[in-house]
Amino acid sequence: MPVYDAIVLGTGGIGSAALLHLAQRGCKVLGIDQFVGPHDRGSSHGQTRIIRQAYFEHPNYTPLLLKTYRLWDELADRVGRQLYFETGVLQIGPADGEVVAGVFRSAEMHGLHLERLTPAEIEQRWPAFVVPAHMIGAIEHHAGYLLVEQCVDAHLQAATEAGAELLSPAAVEAWKPGPPVTLQTSEGELAAEHLIVTAGAWAGQLLADLQLNLEVRRKSLFWYPPNSGQEAAHRELPCFLYELPTGVFYGMPQVDDRGVKIGEHSGGQVIGDPLQVDREVDPEDRTATGAFAQQHLPQLTRQHRDHAVCMYTMSPDQHFIVDRHPEHSHVAFAAGLSGHGFKFAPILGQALSELVLDGGTPLPIEFLRLR
Ligand SMILES: Cc1cc2nc3c(=O)[nH]c(=O)nc-3n(C[C@H](O)[C@H](O)[C@H](O)COP(=O)(O)OP(=O)(O)OC[C@H]3O[C@@H](n4cnc5c(N)ncnc54)[C@H](O)[C@@H]3O)c2cc1C
Structure with missing residues (x-):
């Protein structure tokens, strides 16, 4: 042996x-x-996976992130392929919520540059988004997605x-x-x-x-193509995350003809055996994600073009x-x-x-x- x-x-x-x-x-x-x-x-x-530095989950992650960016660059150089795409990440929520307040706290602690945006400013810069009037946004420019x-x-x-x-x-x-x-x-x-x-x-x-x-949760992903004539506007979006009373939803700009990818970060069914996870479309997930898309990215078609199931493994x-x-x-x-x-x-x-x-x-x- x-x-x-x-x-x-x-x-x-x-x-x-x-x-x-x-x-x-x-x-x-x-x-x-x-x-x-x-x-x-x-x-x-x-x-895709979002990568960002102003970390609302806990500011202690940021020093690790600064190092991780460098290692992703080194890996890309090594294999000769682009892995990271710097689209910016826009996080939206109530000023006193978990997400935007946490993003600003982390940025302040680590001297990171963020722009604070009102709903009107967001909708003017990216007309594909609709933002509730009482919310604010934080755009981090040195952030984007990795091709997972x-x-x-x-x-x-x-x-x-x-x-x-x-x-x-x-x-x-x-x-x-x-x-x-x-x-x-x-x-x-x-x-x-x-x-x-x-x-x-x-x-x-x-x-x-x-x-x-640990608790394993089933997570659904849906891809929605934009309405005709709206492709460019959706290819040029930043990655985004909305903290809403209905849940936390996130998405990525359009990368290929499947359209904009949207998922719900909150919730998810707890599963027993990861090998047996149900990979069919869950009607509840489809309704929740579709309602988010309709309300906040209304230029996406209502019918998803692709779907995937993934798993979160949650610590307490x-x-x-x-x-x-x-x-x-x-x-x-x-x-x-x-x-x-x-x-x-x-x-x-x-x-x-x-x-x-x-x-x-x-x-x-x-x-x-x-x-
Ligand atoms: C829908 C979704 C969206 C996400 N979005 C983001 C995001 O935007 N940004 C971000 O940073 N993170 C995101 N995450 C989280 C991130 O993707 C995961 O935390 C990370 O990929 C987990 O990596 P891992 O190596 O722990 O698990 P995995 O990549 O699943 O690797 C575990 C491996 O172990 C193998 N294995 C397990 N048991 C055995 C065994 N007995 N014998 C042999 N092999 C075994 C499995 O086959 C598997 O390949 C997201 C996750 C999901 C599901």
Whole structure:
């Protein structure tokens, strides 16, 4: 049985990045996934992911974001493909709500430039939007979207070019801490000095002893093409997020002929087995997203042209959990990324590689630790 320096269990959004960092450090490293990546069965698919710096969820994320932008640029240079598109991100909500107030707080703490806009100013600049009169907007210009599947593909490509091995499809059935760590997989037993668990919606099962209390939620995405003559206006939109009494909705400018992508960040049905998630259109989700589109982007057609189902893995406080296993210091994990983790993939990949190889990381992830 070959013994690797490290195995990465799950090579989706975060694991593919961890694999690259380990390979760059000269490790003999193997990435295992039950699906050949990039795939659409986990949490890292659906065309695009928003990336922004003025972080309403918690200002402590911003220093990590400043570093993550640089790593995405380095990855794009390495694979010779554009991964990040700087469209700006417009966040809209009540002045005293969670989103806009949090965005301004984070920007102020970290000296980030934001523009504050009234509804009239927003509608004048981007006539595709309709904004409730009592709300305000914050546009962050050094922000936009990442092409999600292409990012995973780029990390996997760069990792294998740096010497990482990939084993997929191969499902990990169980692991024992050792050391060395041993993994029972559908392809036989494997062993490694270190293990990184980046299993997304399956993290609760694979880290059951830690009782992380993760909740997996089913999330729907819909693409709506604009009415005829409205294409240019919808291609030039910033990414957007509205905090409304009916929920938090977000979307992206039109990227291809499917149109504008819209999803609801709030809510979502709790699911048991991520392998069995229902991938059909949910009438309630379609109604909620359609009502948002009709009210706030009325130049979109009412009939969606495409649809996808993805999963959020929520931690109890909606912050990521990134740490070494408290009893097995040669095992590290990132779990509960709570629907906002993709933009951090490269920096979390770096942090995880440092946690297992160096026993700690200088990156400011203290606030994400298990305790
Ligand atoms: C609809 C939607 C919109 C989002 N929007 C944003 C956004 O705009 N910005 C943002 O930053 N984030 C966003 N997120 C969140 C972000 O996409 C996720 O936090 C991130 O992609 C999760 O990455 P992950 O590596 O944890 O999971 P995944 O990418 O799903 O990777 C986990 C991998 O582990 C593998 N695996 C699991 N168990 C096993 C096993 N037993 N054996 C072998 N392999 C296994 C899986 O097959 C999978 O490939 C969004 C998420 C969704 C669903």
